[in-house]
Amino acid sequence: MRTRSAALAAVAVTAAAVLLAGCSSGSGGGSGSSSTPPSFGTKASGTLNAWGFNSPDEVGTSRLAYAKKKLDGVDIKIDQTAFDAQKFTTRVASGNVPDVVQMDANLVATYAAQGLIMPLDKCFSAHDVDPSSYYYPSVNDDVTYKGQIYAVPQFYQPPAIILNKKVMDAAGVTPAQINTSKPDELIAAAKKMYKASGGNPTTLGFNPVASGQPGLWILGYGGRLTDANGKPTLDDPKNEKGLEVLKKITDAQGGYAKIKSFSDSFDMFGADNEFAKNQVGAEIDNQWYVNVLAPYASKLDITAVPFYAADGKPFTVANGQGFVIPTAAKNKDAACAWAVDLTSPGAWDAAGAARAAKIAKTPGAFNTGLFTGIPSVDKKLRAQYVKPSGNEGFDQTIATFYDIVGDGKSFGASPAGQQINTELQNVISSVLLGKSSPADALKKAQASAQRAYQQATK
Known part of the structure; x- marks a missing residue:
């Protein structure tokens, strides 16, 4: 959804x-x-x-x-x-x-x-x-x-990978195996956790949220969406690696069409969310989703790891609004x-004070932090309000997002920024459904994004 x-x-x-x-x-x-x-x-x-x-x-x-x-x-x-x-x-x-x-x-x-x-x-x-x-x-x-x-x-909402320990432990998978810099190990772990009924997924070992995080996958594997002047660079050959990894991940779990249909049915904001119903073993999510899961903490067993770039270092991307x-x-x-x-x-x-006051009035609630886009403010609010919750897994998850927030990379400011995002959705669909090779899909996307860039800058 x-x-x-x-x-x-x-x-x-x-x-x-x-x-x-x-x-x-x-x-x-x-x-x-x-x-x-x-x-x-x-x-x-x-x-x-x-x-x-x-x-x-x-x-x-x-x-x-x-x-x-x-x-x-x-x-x-x-x-x-x-x-x-x-x-x-x-x-x-x-x-x-x-x-x-x-x-x-x-x-x-x-x-x-x-x-x-x-x-x-x-x-x-x-x-x-x-x-x-x-x-x-x-x-x-x-x-x-x-x-x-x-x-x-x-605001600044960095993505990381939230892990469902119930699913992982049942399959004998460890957090160290959910490492995006080691695709073969990651896919093997995802296959161990994956379950299906009648050919349709009932548990995704690893939900890459491909259509929601395409830029993360491309940038994380060494690609680039724009050059220094904001001109689209979707046809850069380095953009192909992340798409190739995504294709292997989705093919190993029933294929992209079935994964998307299944994940679109998640009760993402409710008590029957994908972690509560054990519909995922691991999933890429933005930081705000920890706050969504917090009311159900007593029923969940989660932890988190960073998204790792191809070089093995923690990696995330900027995602926010502005005035x-x-x-x-x-x-x-x-x-x-x-x-x-x-x-x-x-x-x-x-x-921070208003959020703390609301949490204090809510039985069982705890503070997952505010991510403002300003390092000094984030540090201060964390020290003042983010205290041990009594749930070790949630505390570790919260800490993971704080650990990676400084490792972010910009998507790149471009006059064709929204068109680039739209074209990335088209690329994801075409490549993961097997309709086009990464190179061909990116070439087509580049032509469209370039037209938008020229229109915006003429």
Whole structure:
């Protein structure tokens, strides 16, 4: 379910991005990426129109309250709906854009290349923030295009591999055997844990979440999605290795079609999730999923290991959101101050306290941590709130995500970022279903991504 919805969203956003190219042609096209960064003042006033924070939890509401207090005198109006590229297109075309917008990091360079959002270098400097030393390098790189930063990052969700000890112990598999840098050993372990009925999987030994984590597999095996300028590089021969490994993993467990059909049926957010029902022996998941599993900790026996790159070292990728300021924003000073305040150490302190207060009122609950994109903040919140839970497996799982967060690599900021993601989904489907070789699928994907890149940068 998670991968199907992500793919549909990718198609919608990509189509809108193409439309945006036309909308921007009368206002300088791609000139925004090379223009002088606008100046920002620190005395915010007036009305601020923001778009973001769809159904905020206590982490979001506490930060919103903190920022509102910091911007006393500013009338803050928020459209609390999820980002929608078609809606953004319409608002850009009409000239009625919000002052600040929350969006996924992989969209930022697309709009930067169109000249539709402002570079924020001077926004940061006005508030005494140096992004290059403030954020994790991979987080900073994800929203930097042609040497300028275009978003205020928030959150960083690194993926790792969560292990189901019940399934592993029954099959005689150890955590050391779930090592992505040793594909043959990994596949052998997956086959020992794999179970099927009537030719259909009932337990996946190892769920690689291929359609949800394609970039992780390609980058982890030495590939690259873009060059230093954001130009797509999907046809790089080094991208083939990760796809070849994924094909072997899925073929060893009934094939990609059956794996995807089975995994799409998981009750991912419920009491009958894939770990509770022993439907997986090991699975790649982003850090937030530990929080989903925590309420069921007494029924689970989990631990975790990093995703290992081909060189045997722990590896992960940046994955998060950010706040951008449209070029046509009417109150950029307030937008800048609001975005910086929302993601400041003070705001995260408020979020940490709010999360801790909620956990304290929930029997059996424990703190799995907050991953903010800022190393110093992550370290502080971990020390203050993440305490031994009494469940050794969960504690080790939480620690694994903290251990790898500094090993992240950026997907690469590209004007064709969303199209690259869409094409990766097509590549995964074509290769894993046996319809195309990795080389042929990547060549076709490169042609499409390159057209999107040229459209965005002309």
